[in-house]
Amino acid sequence: MKSKLKLKLKLKPKIAIVSLTSCEGCQFTLFDLGEKFLDLMNKVNMVDFRLFEDEKDKGGKLDIGIVEGSPLTKENIKTLLKLRKRSKLLVVLGNCAAMGGVPEIKNYQQGKATIKQVYKHIQKISNPEIREVNNFVKVDFVFPGCPISGEEFLKYFPELLAGNIPTIPDQSVCIECRKKGNACLLLECKPCFGPIILGGCDAVCPTSRMGCQGCRGLRPSGNINTIHCVLKNMMTNQEFEDATEIYGLRDDL
Ligand code: SF4
Ligand code: SF4
Numbered sequence: 586m587k588s589k590l591k592l593k594l595k596l597k598p599k600i601a602i603v604s605l606t607s608c609e610g611c612q613f614t615l616f617d618l619g620e621k622f623l624d625l626m627n628k629v630n631m632v633d634f635r636l637f638e639d640e641k642d643k644g645g646k647l648d649i650g651i652v653e654g655s656p657l658t659k660e661n662i663k664t665l666l667k668l669r670k671r672s673k674l675l676v677v678l679g680n681c682a683a684m685g686g687v688p689e690i691k692n693y694q695q696g697k698a699t700i701k702q703v704y705k706h707i708q709k710i711s712n713p714e715i716r717e718v719n720n721f722v723k724v725d726f727v728f729p730g731c732p733i734s735g736e737e738f739l740k741y742f743p744e745l746l747a748g749n750i751p752t753i754p755d756q757s758v759c760i761e762c763r764k765k766g767n768a769c770l771l772l773e774c775k776p777c778f779g780p781i782i783l784g785g786c787d788a789v790c791p792t793s794r795m796g797c798q799g800c801r802g803l804r805p806s807g808n809i810n811t812i813h814c815v816l817k818n819m820m821t822n823q824e825f826e827d828a829t830e831i832y833g834l835r836d837d838l
């Protein structure tokens with residue numbers, strides 16, 4: 586009986602959730618899942634999850650390395666490279682790690698001018714450019730969003746545990762928005778990037794009458810030129826640029 590139990594434990598995939606520079610909101614989304622998350626965690630051997638426990642990660646190979654946040658500091662970059670080396674699959678959690686996120690806004694400003702808003706004396710303050718995780722390592726799968734969708738995590742994580750890379754359907758935010766019966770913001774001349782953005786967030790922003798700002802990133806077959814023309818009738822060039830900087834969309838347009 587004992588040896589069977591040992592065998593079962595050995596078969597549990599080894600997982601680590603590692604946070605770089607981030608607000609940790611994506612990890613909190615996992616906690617928000619409550620028992621559903623704990624049920625999922627019972628199926629794995631979690632060797633590192635700082636928000637969850639203090640125990641030191643002893644190193645060794647991982648089945649899935651999960652990373653949240655921007656590789657900003659030298660220490661972050663070292664952690665990321667190490668995680669990639671240890672992991673069969675490297676999975677990214679959220680907009681910061683995948684697209685640069687809100688911190689990337691500063692890339693579009695003059696670095697020194699931006700940092701002066703935060704620190705009075707900027708000597709010795711490190712102010713590196715924000716670069717997404719895939720600039721440093723190969724990424725196998727992205728859970729998009731700011732924060733990620735907990736339900737989406739529950740849906741796709743078991744596939745990853747089985748060693749498969751899931752495909753998020755190439756559907757716009759508009760599909761979910763229309764299913765909810767929302768009146769389209771664009772028809773009211775209110776900017777919304779929904780048609781070119783990957784759905785899966787349950788159209789949470791347009792449902793609250795806020796235009797989608799693209800935190801889940803572009804969908805593969807979105808027609809960027811058309812939405813560009815439509816939105817430029819509703820926004821100045823500056824407003825368009827500012828809106829696409831919020832979640833790092835600007836790099837991809
Ligand atoms: S993607 Fe959003 S919620 Fe997740 S770590 Fe970055 S800022 Fe926080
Ligand atoms: S409000 Fe935005 S997301 Fe909703 S249908 Fe219109 S363009 Fe699409």
Ligand code: SF4
Nearest residue numbers: 786790797798799800
């Ligand atoms: S509606 Fe757009 S900005 Fe809002 S959560 Fe969904 S993808 Fe992100």
